Amino acid sequence: MKKYGSILGLVILFLVYGCAIFQKEKEVRPMKLMQITDLHYLSKSLYTDDVIFRELLKSNDGKLIERDEEILDKVIEECLIQKPDAFLLSGDITFNGERVSLLEVKDELQRIVDEGIPVLVIPGNHDIDYAYARSYIGKKLEKVATISQEEFREEMSAFGYSKAISVDQNSLSYLYAIDDTNLILCLDANVPGEEGYITKGTLGWMEEELKRAKADGKQVVVMSHQNVLRQNENIYYGYVIHNEEEVKRILKKYGVKLVLSGHSHIQHASREDELVDICSESVVLAPLSYTVVDINENREFQYKKVKLGIYEEEANKRFDECLSKGLVEGINTLEVEESQKERIKEFALMVNRAIFADDQEALVSLRKSESYPLWKKYAKNLRYYSYLERAVNEAKMP
Numbered sequence: 001m002k003k004y005g006s007i008l009g010l011v012i013l014f015l016v017y018g019c020a021i022f023q024k025e026k027e028v029r030p031m032k033l034m035q036i037t038d039l040h041y042l043s044k045s046l047y048t049d050d051v052i053f054r055e056l057l058k059s060n061d062g063k064l065i066e067r068d069e070e071i072l073d074k075v076i077e078e079c080l081i082q083k084p085d086a087f088l089l090s091g092d093i094t095f096n097g098e099r100v101s102l103l104e105v106k107d108e109l110q111r112i113v114d115e116g117i118p119v120l121v122i123p124g125n126h127d128i129d130y131a132y133a134r135s136y137i138g139k140k141l142e143k144v145a146t147i148s149q150e151e152f153r154e155e156m157s158a159f160g161y162s163k164a165i166s167v168d169q170n171s172l173s174y175l176y177a178i179d180d181t182n183l184i185l186c187l188d189a190n191v192p193g194e195e196g197y198i199t200k201g202t203l204g205w206m207e208e209e210l211k212r213a214k215a216d217g218k219q220v221v222v223m224s225h226q227n228v229l230r231q232n233e234n235i236y237y238g239y240v241i242h243n244e245e246e247v248k249r250i251l252k253k254y255g256v257k258l259v260l261s262g263h264s265h266i267q268h269a270s271r272e273d274e275l276v277d278i279c280s281e282s283v284v285l286a287p288l289s290y291t292v293v294d295i296n297e298n299r300e301f302q303y304k305k306v307k308l309g310i311y312e313e314e315a316n317k318r319f320d321e322c323l324s325k326g327l328v329e330g331i332n333t334l335e336v337e338e339s340q341k342e343r344i345k346e347f348a349l350m351v352n353r354a355i356f357a358d359d360q361e362a363l364v365s366l367r368k369s370e371s372y373p374l375w376k377k378y379a380k381n382l383r384y385y386s387y388l389e390r391a392v393n394e395a396k397m398p
Contacts, residue, residue, distance in 0.1 A: 025255070026217040027297045028181035033221070034084040035291045036075055037262025038124065038282035041068045041105050042095035046144060047136040056136055061265065062319035063284045065095060067311055071284055072108055074308050079112055082292060085178050087112050089159075090262045090280070091124025091190070091225030096132045099145040106155055113158055120160040122186045123152055123172055124225040124263065129192050149192065160186060166209055170201030175209050182295075183213055185256075187224040189241050196226060196242040203246060210254035219299055222251065222259040229259070229270035229277035232355075233390075239264045251275055258301060260293065267305055268358045278303055281356060286315035319356075320349045323384065330382040336374075344379055347371040351388045363395030 042065050047053045049066075057065065064071065079087050089109070094101040109119050133146045153161055153172060161167060164174035165183075172188040185206065189198050198206070213220050222228070228247055230236040241247050251259070252275055259277040267281040267289070280291040288308045295301040327348055331341050347366065354362040366372065372392070379385050 025219075025299055028219045028295070028299060029179050030297055031086075031178055031182045031221075031295045032082070032084045033086055033088055033184075033260070033293045033295075034079055034082050035088040035090060035223070035260050035280055035293070036283040037090040037225070037280045038092040038265060038284070039068065039072065039089065039105065040065065040092055040095045040126065040282065040284055041072065041101050043098060043101045043104050044069060045100060046098060046134075048138055050136075050138045052139055052141050053136040057318075058321075058325075060322075062286065062315075062322035063282060064288070064311060064315055064318060065284065067314075068095075068284060070310065071288065071308065072105065074310055075283060075290060076108060076111055078290065078306070078308065079117065080115055084117065084292070085182075086118045086120055086176075086184065088184070088223050088260060089119065089121045090223050090260060091122050092126045092262065092282075093121065093124065094127050094130075094133075096134065097127050097130025097146045098133045098135075099147045099151075102127070102147055102152070102155060106159075109159055118160075118163075118176070118178070119158070120176055120184055120186055120223065121156050122160075122188050122223060122225060123190050125190050125195060128152060128172075128190055166205075168202050168205045170199050170205065173202050173206070181218055183218050183220045185209065185220050185222045187222055187247075189224065189226050196238070198241055198243060198247050203243075203250065207250050207254070210250065210256065214254045219295070220254070220256050221293075221295075222256055224259060224261045226263045227259075227261045227270075227277055227279055229272055229275065231264050231266060231268040231270055231277070231279045236264075248272065248275065257299070258293075258295075260291070266356045266358065269303075280305075283308075285356070286319040286353070287312060287357065288315050316353070319353065323349060323352045326383045331379075334378050336378055340374055340378070343371045344375055347375050348379070348382075348384065348388055351392055352384075355388075355391045360395050360398050363392055364397050367392050367395060 040063055093105055112119050128149055129146055133144050135142050135144050160176050165177050166175040171191050174186050176184045189196055191199055226241045227239055230240050257274055261277055261279045264279050265282045265285055269278045289305045291305055293303040331345055351366055
């Protein structure tokens with residue numbers, strides 16, 4: 001259990017079920033949100049099970065690309081069971097910005113809207129005018145149609161934009177009212193030419209909307225693709241909004257307490273002062289999960305990670321293979337017995353899984369394991385040693 005001091009109480013972040021206590025403010029209507037992120041959907045019309053596609057599977061970070069359709073279908077099924085006040089999809093909707101992929105996701109998301117549940121989307125860094133949109137047919141790699149900012153807003157208009165109470169003219173950011181007390185600020189940092197930044201114009205728009213919301217006593221939850229707070233001190237550049245200090249200053253100034261983000265492909269929550277950023281892992285990366293956030297009338301929130309319960313073994317295997325590629329060559333050069341090499345490799349894989357799942361208990365347990373001294377003695381020159389060792393060394397019991 002992670003504990004953080006605050007003026008009025010404690011913020012406790014659990015591995016699977018966390019909560020944060022807000023400063024006492026005007027009551028709001030209870031709200032339930034369901035979030036997925038980094039779907040990286042690739043239309044089945046764009047690939048065949050052949051050489052090029054198989055190479056793609058080996059070179060990505062462990063995503064179950066070929067299971068996108070089934071995973072999305074299961075997510076929608078879960079959403080209709082959860083019945084949230086809004087379903088959030090925080091960017092990287094497509095694999096690499098393929099227009100046909102976005103249109104297929106659009107058709108599927110409409111099923112949620114048809115059941116009376118609002119769907120809110122924002123683009124990720126892979127979605128707008130992305131240079132690597134390709135098809136993988138047989139042995140051929142070919143460019144395919146992408147989607148512009150204007151086309152994204154038009155095609156995804158039913159998912160936040162058409163009913164937004166305010167739309168930014170400088171980006172694909174907008175403000176959506178869940179009810180008369182709760183607002184979702186959907187923040188876009190993926191403007192072509194200024195990728196990763198919240199532009200000056202958007203900062204001005206955001207501040208005006210937050211100022212108005214605070215004056216009206218309304219609660220604002222932020223959804224962004226990139227993180228607002230750093231989720232991993234080893235790896236954060238390119239994952240956190242580049243002008244993070246400006247963004248944090250404005251959010252804190254107007255009392256925003258909660259950000260829901262993605263992009264880093266890990267499950268983790270970070271806190272700075274009263275601001276908490278819950279980063280959800282990619283829904284197509286092991287262990288295939290989504291996030292549910294419940295906020296009560298006192299602005300206290302709790303969140304939990306929920307596994308989809310499908311393709312778990314396949315997802316874990318793909319995830320491990322990704323790290324193994326960078327480890328095996330180095331481990332094979334170690335002057336130790338084969339059994340010790342296997343123990344070092346398994347230790348590293350288990351640490352990596354725990355990092356991405358934010359499983360502090362598992363990391364502490366690994367630090368106490370018989371394999372840890374072996375790891376520290378022989379693995380110091382391995383490619384991922386510093387990254388994995390820091391996580392183990394700094395782990396704290398939840």
